[in-house]
Amino acid sequence: MQLPNTPIQEIHNSLFEKKGIRVLVKRDDLNHSVISGNKFRKLKYNLEQAKAEGHTTLLTFGGAFSNHIYAVAGVGKTFGFKTIGVIRGEAHEKLNPTLAFAKSQGMHLHYMDRETYRRKDEREVLKQLEKQFGNYYMLPEGGTNELAVKGCEEVITEVDQDFDIITCPVGTGGTLSGLISGLNGQKKVLGFSSLKGNFLQNEVEQLLLTYSTSTYANWVVNSEYHFGGYAKVKPDLISFILEFEDTYDIPLEPIYTGKMFYGLFDLIDKDFFEKGTTIMALHTGGLQGNAGFDFRKMK
Structure with a gap:
C-alpha cells in the first residue's frame, strides 16, 4: 500500500x-481521491497487519458523518476487504452522504444505541460483536x-x-x-x-x-x-x-x-x-x- x-x-x-x-x-x-489525507496514513500499516493475520473483514466504529467510516468503506472496496461500520445512534430511513457512500462501497452498517456505544471497548460489547460478525480485524474509532x-x-x-x-x-x-x-x-x-x-x-x-x-x-x-x-x-x-x-x-x-x-x-x-x-x-x-x-x- x-x-x-x-x-x-x-x-x-x-x-x-x-x-x-x-x-x-x-x-x-x-x-x-477517496481515502484522502491522514486516513490513508492511519490505515496503511493496519491493512498490512490485517492481511498478515489472515483477516478478510475490517470492523470499525464512528458517527454518522465520520471521515473514518467513509475512508474504511473506501479502503475495503479498493483493497478487497469486507467492511462493517458500527454506527453510533439509531438508523435513519434516508442515509446522509457519508453513510450512503459507505453502503455503496459494500460496508455493512450496524447501528448501536448511544448508551451501548459508550461501552464499545468493554469486553461484553466486543464479545457480542464477535458472536454476531465472526472473525474480523478491529480498527478503533477515528483509526488511531x-x-x-x-x-x-x-x-x-x-x-x-x-x-x-x-x-x-x-x-x-x-x-x-x-x-x-x-x-x-x-x-x-x-x-x-x-x-x-x-x-x-x-x-x-x-x-x-x-x-x-x-x-x-x-x-x-x-x-x-x-x-x-x-x-x-x-x-x-x-x-x-x-x-x-x-x-x-x-x-x-x-x-x-x-x-x-x-x-x-x-x-x-x-x-x-x-x-x-x-x-x-x-x-x-x-x-x-x-x-x-x-x-x-x-x-
Missing part, C-alpha cells in the same frame, strides 16, 4: 509579509492506534523543505503523535484541537508513551479554536473558509482543517510566532465532510 509523496504549496498574503512569516501547506488532501502513528510518522520523511514548526488539526491525536515521533524532539509541533476541552494534551502524551516510550517537550495542543466543540461552526469560520478557498484554491472543511487554518492565521496576526518563522501546515484531507455538513444544513 504505497502512498504518493504529496506536494508542498506555499501560500502568500500581506499578513505573512508584514509579520515576516512563511506558510507552506503539505497537501495530503491530494494523496487519494500504534500502527496509525507509524503511518503518520512518514509525513516527516517526505518533507524536503526546511521549516521551523509543523501544524495539524487534532481529533483523536494519532496524526499529531506521528508528527511528534517522526521529528524525534527536533523543531516544533502545534496541534489545533477540533474538540472542546483540554484533555487531548494528556491523551497524546499517553499515546506517545505507548508507541515509543519517549517523552518530548517540543509540542503543544491549542484548544482555543474549536468554535464550540466537535462539528460546531460559527459564521466567521465559514466566511474564513470561503475566502481561503477563493484566495488559494485549496479546499477546506469546517471540522478540522478550517479550524486549523483559522487558528493559524489568527496566531500569526497576534505575533505568536517569531519573525522569520517558516510554518508547515499539514492539510489532513477529510473533504468528504463538506457533503455531510451541507446535508445537515438542508434538514
